[in-house]
Amino acid sequence: MDTTSFTKKSIGGVATMEPALTPPITHAQTTFAKKTKIGTGKSKTKKRDIPEGLWTKCPTCATMIFDKELDENLKVCPKCNHHFPIGSRERIHSLVETCTFEEMDAAMASVDVLGFKGVATYASKLEAYKKNTTLKDAVVTGLCKIGEQRVALGVMDFNFLGGSMGSVVGEKLTRLIERGTEKELPVVIISTSGGARMYEGMFSLMQMAKTSAALAYHAQHRLPYISVLTHPTTAGVMASYATLGDLILAEPGAMIGFAGPRVIKDTTQAELPPGFQTAEFLLDHGLIDAIVSRREMKAQLIEYLNFLAVRKKAAAS
Numbered sequence: 001m002d003t004t005s006f007t008k009k010s011i012g013g014v015a016t017m018e019p020a021l022t023p024p025i026t027h028a029q030t031t032f033a034k035k036t037k038i039g040t041g042k043s044k045t046k047k048r049d050i051p052e053g054l055w056t057k058c059p060t061c062a063t064m065i066f067d068k069e070l071d072e073n074l075k076v077c078p079k080c081n082h083h084f085p086i087g088s089r090e091r092i093h094s095l096v097e098t099c100t101f102e103e104m105d106a107a108m109a110s111v112d113v114l115g116f117k118g119v120a121t122y123a124s125k126l127e128a129y130k131k132n133t134t135l136k137d138a139v140v141t142g143l144c145k146i147g148e149q150r151v152a153l154g155v156m157d158f159n160f161l162g163g164s165m166g167s168v169v170g171e172k173l174t175r176l177i178e179r180g181t182e183k184e185l186p187v188v189i190i191s192t193s194g195g196a197r198m199y200e201g202m203f204s205l206m207q208m209a210k211t212s213a214a215l216a217y218h219a220q221h222r223l224p225y226i227s228v229l230t231h232p233t234t235a236g237v238m239a240s241y242a243t244l245g246d247l248i249l250a251e252p253g254a255m256i257g258f259a260g261p262r263v264i265k266d267t268t269q270a271e272l273p274p275g276f277q278t279a280e281f282l283l284d285h286g287l288i289d290a291i292v293s294r295r296e297m298k299a300q301l302i303e304y305l306n307f308l309a310v311r312k313k314a315a316a317s
């Protein structure tokens with residue numbers, strides 16, 4: 001009681017509430033300093049957690065990388081820039097503005113049309129991959145925002161049957177491209193694939209023509225298509241939509257080709273040049289336009305998309 005009357009005397013009048021508040025604030029500051037000490041205690045517990053994590057050895061430079069660090073670095077080796085495979089969901093997360101991804105045809109799943117029987121049936125393979133990857137097929141498609149631009153985005157996933165292109169991959173991408181045309185949006189497809197899905201025979205080969213036709217229709221509307229090739233992009237996918245981009249980008253070190261090097265060597269009876277079928281070799285020979293590191297991919301895509309949008313506006317006016 002004595003102290004409150006004391007402050008009242010010194011300031012008085014309307015401001016009586018303030019002096020009563022000011023001294024505790026200065027005290028509070030000192031208690032904040034004490035709180036940070038508690039904070040350092042928390043980081044000690046984090047340090048204790050580290051040894052429980054898993055480590056991955058980089059196949060290029062043999063550095064042991066802590067998995068959490070690798071995830072934070074978008075699965076790129078911080079020492080030598082080796083690009084590890086990345087899942088479709090993680091990649092979408094790394095490119096798209098938060099909460100803008102509206103997935104299309106999420107429930108579409110492959111059917112064993114041919115009743116394919118090999119070492120294992122196609123039906124049993126599909127079941128196993130669905131369970132292990134929690135994906136329905138080898139591509140995820142949807143509309144989203146990358147930077148300021150609305151984009152029709154398709155991202156392939158190598159974890160699902162080697163990113164092979166069956167009816168579902170072809171159909172989902174075709175619907176995506178058609179939606180892009182309808183809504184006048186640029187299309188971005190990030191490819192990784194071993195090629196057409198042999199379990200679907202002719203049905204998978206048809207997808208090459210179907211996706212290419214949808215892209216031709218998209219191009220007729222003077223809309224841009226950016227194709228991003230990641231390790232590996234081969235065979236039927238490489239021979240259709242992956243190399244039809246107005247702009248073709250690739251990740252460093254990605255293997256890109258149609259047939260495998262051994263087949264080409266046997267057919268041509270010639271020695272293949274060093275670095276054959278790598279992104280760097282294909283950049284030198286004019287097949288692709290740029291090599292973009294995964295960590296710079298979003299910023300680069302934003303730059304290209306903004307540039308193309310400005311050009312489109314200028315052409316329209």
Ligand SMILES: [Zn+2]
Pocket residue numbers: 058059060061062063077078079080081082
């Ligand atoms: Zn490395």
